[in-house]
Amino acid sequence: MSVTTRIEWTDATWNPVTGCTEVSEGCNHCYAKTFAERWRGSVGHYFASGFDVRLRRDKLALPLHWQRPRRIFVNSMSDLFHKDVPDSYIASVFAMMAACPQHTFQLLTKRPGRMRALLGDDGFAARAMDESLVIKPIAMGAKPHGDIWPLPHVWVGVSVENQRWADIRIPTLLGTCAAVRWVSAEPLLGPVDLSTWLGDGFGPDGAPLGWRSALDWVVAGGESGHGARPMHPDWVRSLRDQCARTRVPFLFKQWGAWAPESVCASTTGAATARYLDFDGSTRPAARGARGDAVKEIR
Numbered sequence: 001m002s003v004t005t006r007i008e009w010t011d012a013t014w015n016p017v018t019g020c021t022e023v024s025e026g027c028n029h030c031y032a033k034t035f036a037e038r039w040r041g042s043v044g045h046y047f048a049s050g051f052d053v054r055l056r057r058d059k060l061a062l063p064l065h066w067q068r069p070r071r072i073f074v075n076s077m078s079d080l081f082h083k084d085v086p087d088s089y090i091a092s093v094f095a096m097m098a099a100c101p102q103h104t105f106q107l108l109t110k111r112p113g114r115m116r117a118l119l120g121d122d123g124f125a126a127r128a129m130d131e132s133l134v135i136k137p138i139a140m141g142a143k144p145h146g147d148i149w150p151l152p153h154v155w156v157g158v159s160v161e162n163q164r165w166a167d168i169r170i171p172t173l174l175g176t177c178a179a180v181r182w183v184s185a186e187p188l189l190g191p192v193d194l195s196t197w198l199g200d201g202f203g204p205d206g207a208p209l210g211w212r213s214a215l216d217w218v219v220a221g222g223e224s225g226h227g228a229r230p231m232h233p234d235w236v237r238s239l240r241d242q243c244a245r246t247r248v249p250f251l252f253k254q255w256g257a258w259a260p261e262s263v264c265a266s267t268t269g270a271a272t273a274r275y276l277d278f279d280g281s282t283r284p285a286a287r288g289a290r291g292d293a294v295k296e297i298r
Helices: 031-037 087-098 112-119 122-135 163-174 233-246
Strands: 012-014 071-074 104-109 154-159 180-185 217-221 250-254 258-260 274-276 282-284 294-296
Touching (some): 112 122, 163 180, 217 233, 233 250
Parallel strands (some): 071 104, 104 154
Antiparallel strands (some): 258 294, 274 294
């Protein structure tokens, strides 16, 4: 919905759907729900229905108006594969993406089962491809679109907050018909071992020692906002190192509301921060302290 965004790994957001429902503990402090529910009942407001699922047909054609290539996060305010979004509407979203090959579209879901079923269905693919040619007919001499599936400029990914959900969602992602597959470990609420799905690393000469990684990209970050849960530095360091060993691109998005005391001890406002000890107790953070425990930035 926005031409610009503060999300580090994308250039713009596009929300042909808004609203969602919680499916796991990673949803507990959803920033999108918090924002949308502020306006529930406000007559005439875009989010007057709060975070109820709504199809935003007026936003469907937005990528057509962006001529400059950009990375577009699809549904930052929803989950495209929510049960209340009709198959036909999801096909229309994919048709729009197919009609805009100049962009890179980035999808995330916590519902990979439905995503795998739809993207692996020949009828769904044909519907999306045919509709894309209606949206944007191919001009004489122009580069064709609507005949390549999976769409090479669409990245599909899953959100995982801990090992339990990684073990459930990632195998389903890997069974999905897609050109690029990625994982967002945000909010990271526990350690996650991705070694089952990453390659075996590279030798001194740069030659691969094993099979190619099944994942193309990993993003990780801590939780922010009211009631944010801390992310231990070792959890994100482990993901970074796993990706480094197998040469899978890794992006550390943010510490969130909590960060290592060593990172923030000398920054403005650190004197008002709280230090979280390993036993769960808190104390004022000490300016200039060093260590691997984490603190909340207020």
